[in-house]
Amino acid sequence: xxxxxxxxxxxxxxxxxxxxxxxxxxxxxxxxxxxxxxxxxxxxxxxxxxxxxxxxxxxxxxxxxxxxxxxxxxxxxxxxxxxxxxxxxxxxxxxxxxxxxxxxxxxxxxxxxxxxxxxxxxxxxxxxxxxxxxxxxxxxx
Numbered sequence: 001x002x003x004x005x006x007x008x009x010x011x012x013x014x015x016x017x018x019x020x021x022x023x024x025x026x027x028x029x030x031x032x033x034x035x036x037x038x039x040x041x042x043x044x045x046x047x048x049x050x051x052x053x054x055x056x057x058x059x060x061x062x063x064x065x066x067x068x069x070x071x072x073x074x075x076x077x078x079x080x081x082x083x084x085x086x087x088x089x090x091x092x093x094x095x096x097x098x099x100x101x102x103x104x105x106x107x108x109x110x111x112x113x114x115x116x117x118x119x120x121x122x123x124x125x126x127x128x129x130x131x132x133x134x135x136x137x138x139x140x141x
Contacts, residue, residue: 019057026051045074046082049089061097068093084113088126095129100137107133 017025030051033044052068055061072090075083087110094103107130114122 019054023051023054023058026054040074040078042078042080042082045071045078045080045086048074049086052093053089056093056096061093064093065097084110084117084119084122084126087113088122088129091133092129095133095136098136100133103133104130104137 026047030044030047033041033047037044039045048067048071052064052066052071055064055067068086068090072083072086074080075086080086087106091103091106091110094100094106107126111123111126111130114126
């Protein structure tokens with residue numbers, strides 16, 4: 001599963017609690033961020049993606065897809081500095097929904113962007129996700 005590397009310690013805390021608790025925390029954080037910073041603020045976009053990740057972890061793929069798609073769309077519009085990670089999160093949700101061709105396309109874009117930024121940690125993570133995607137999709141062939 002892809003995980004966002006959001007700013008701050010909030011995400012780290014969510015790893016030690018139940019996904020449903022993390023979801024409620026992210027929903028509240030997102031609401032506050034949208035009210036104070038606005039929907040297009042880079043931190044709001046990361047929180048939106050992180051909320052999608054918690055929904056994805058609970059198997060709530062349709063809801064996760066709505067949030068992560070919105071986060072990715074906004075990130076593209078503002079040229080978010082972490083767009084490659086947000087795209088990786090989108091691809092992960094698509095993979096979990098078994099939309100493999102779409103996931104592959106998004107992962108490949110994320111990989112190119114991570115390589116351009118010289119973000120080696122993300123490059124490695126995305127390559128691992130692409131390998132997992134390849135294994136999953138080959139079982140259907």
